[in-house]
Amino acid sequence: MKEKIMYTSIILGLFLLQMTVHCQTRSTLDFSFNSYSYLIGEESVHVCEIVIQNSSDNEYVFWFDTANVVGYSNKRRIHSYFHRVRGDFSLYNLMTENLLTHTSPILFGSFLKQMKRKEKFVIRVIGGESVKDKSQRFIAEHFVAIKKEDLMNDLRLGDEFFSWYDRQSIDTKEEFLP
Amino acid sequence: MKTARKVVQWFLRVDPLASDYTAWSPYSYVFNNPLIFIDPDGRAPETVKPTGETEEQRQASSQMIRNTLTAEDAKFVQLDADGNIDRGLINSRESSSGNFNSLKDMVNSDMVLEVSLAESFDYVDGDGNPGTSEMPYLPTDEYSEFDTEGNTMSGTSTGESGFLGKTLFPDKNGLQNSPDGTVKVIVNKNLSEPARAEMYSHEGNGHAYIYMMNGGAKARERASHQPVNFKETNTELRQRIIRSKKETIQNMRQK
Numbered sequence: 379m380k381e382k383i384m385y386t387s388i389i390l391g392l393f394l395l396q397m398t399v400h401c402q403t404r405s406t407l408d409f410s411f412n413s414y415s416y417l418i419g420e421e422s423v424h425v426c427e428i429v430i431q432n433s434s435d436n437e438y439v440f441w442f443d444t445a446n447v448v449g450y451s452n453k454r455r456i457h458s459y460f461h462r463v464r465g466d467f468s469l470y471n472l473m474t475e476n477l478l479t480h481t482s483p484i485l486f487g488s489f490l491k492q493m494k495r496k497e498k499f500v501i502r503v504i505g506g507e508s509v510k511d512k513s514q515r516f517i518a519e520h521f522v523a524i525k526k527e528d529l530m531n532d533l534r535l536g537d538e539f540f541s542w543y544d545r546q547s548i549d550t551k552e553e554f555l556p
Numbered sequence: 557m558k559t560a561r562k563v564v565q566w567f568l569r570v571d572p573l574a575s576d577y578t579a580w581s582p583y584s585y586v587f588n589n590p591l592i593f594i595d596p597d598g599r600a601p602e603t604v605k606p607t608g609e610t611e612e613q614r615q616a617s618s619q620m621i622r623n624t625l626t627a628e629d630a631k632f633v634q635l636d637a638d639g640n641i642d643r644g645l646i647n648s649r650e651s652s653s654g655n656f657n658s659l660k661d662m663v664n665s666d667m668v669l670e671v672s673l674a675e676s677f678d679y680v681d682g683d684g685n686p687g688t689s690e691m692p693y694l695p696t697d698e699y700s701e702f703d704t705e706g707n708t709m710s711g712t713s714t715g716e717s718g719f720l721g722k723t724l725f726p727d728k729n730g731l732q733n734s735p736d737g738t739v740k741v742i743v744n745k746n747l748s749e750p751a752r753a754e755m756y757s758h759e760g761n762g763h764a765y766i767y768m769m770n771g772g773a774k775a776r777e778r779a780s781h782q783p784v785n786f787k788e789t790n791t792e793l794r795q796r797i798i799r800s801k802k803e804t805i806q807n808m809r810q811k
Contacts, residue, residue, distance in 0.1 A: 453697075453699070454699055457699040458699075461694070461699070461701075461717055462701070463701060463708055463711055464786040465785065465786035465787040465788075466708065466709050466710070466783065466786060466787055466788040466794065467709070467710060467781075467783055467786050468710065468717075470717065470718070470719075471710045472783060472786075474691075474718075475722075475781060476731045476732065477781055477783055484786075487785070487786060533692065533694075534690075534692030534693075534694070534718070535692065536690075
């Protein structure tokens with residue numbers, strides 16, 4: 379009888395553990411960092427390909443902040459990117475005044491990417507030998523993803539404000555990373 | 557036998573208000589601009605008109621404009637029987653205030669400015685299709701930035717933020733245009749009184765003023781934001797807005 383209870387507990391425990399892992403993966407984005415290099419003449423070019431996969435059931439919006447957002451609450455992360463006045467405008471000003479419509483997105487400034495369910499996005503960082511380390515640190519400190527529904531509620535803006543960057547990748551140089 | 561009645565296509569007498577409009581021929585009709593103005597009663601045009609759905613809202617719009625002024629100048633900004641800013645009264649005052657003189661110029665201009673407090677506004681797009689835009693209001697919180705001296709174009713001294721104001725021009729060259737022939741300034745009605753006045757300074761004394769004083773449609777670009785990498789490259793607009801905001805903040809402090 380004791381053995382039966384023990385086995386049942388183990389099976390139940392494993393089931394709950396699996397559920398927890400499953401739930402966690404459903405509520406986050408997955409990252410992978412693939413690096414490779416090639417030569418142009420005698421010069422080595424190192425590339426880190428950051429693949430972001432939305433395997434969750436939620437839609438996300440993500441961006442990159444110049445500020446290190448480690449330890450920031452979501453509210454503060456949203457404020458830092460959308461409401462902080464940079465120069466003469468905040469991003470929120472530009473969005474609501476329809477001033478972004480005909481301009482290219484500014485990485486770390488006005489770039490916003492909506493991640494639909496199961497969607498994948500690739501960021502290629504071109505740099506030197508340390509490009510992979512730098513890319514990992516960059517994602518840890520400057521990448522922000524918020525559930526689209528939560529973001530829309532916080533900013534009180536409609537769907538149309540988040541869907542204008544429809545490409546599946548973006549490239550940057552290591553030297554541009556904060 | 558029929559007798560044709562001769563139709564006279566010009567006025568037989570001079571306009572009784574001709575002395576108020578010396579720049580115009582006393583025989584002209586609606587500033588020679590019948591697409592924008594009509595003149596049902598021969599009286600002065602409604603040039604700056606605080607509007608609202610209720611009398612209380614109209615008074616609040618009017619107060620917002622007065623709050624940009626010194627207490628002494630504000631005494632000369634009252635509504636006439638038609639709900640417009642009284643032209644005769646404002647013209648009777650000489651002041652060195654930039655905000656007062658901007659308002660006076662707009663009252664005396666040949667375009668109509670409607671000023672309102674609202675949470676949304678109606679517009680038409682470049683193809684003439686109607687639309688409505690909401691104006692989200694975000695109250696002050698722990699992360700708010702306070703522009704207490706009026707050094708920025710879009711910040712507020714109170715830390716309130718969101719979609720705080722909009723100016724619609726009557727030509728149809730923008731994404732969002734006035735649905736009728738008037739220039740419209742809409743300020744978010746959820747703002748506190750100081751922030752309302754600051755946003756009126758931005759919209760009214762910045763965008764609307766430049767548009768109205770420089771030939772309307774021809775001046776759209778001159779009266780509009782032109783940001784490049786978050787910096788305003790329209791220096792005339794930037795300077796007007798900041799100068800007016802600073803004056804408003806100063807005047808509100810003294811009340």
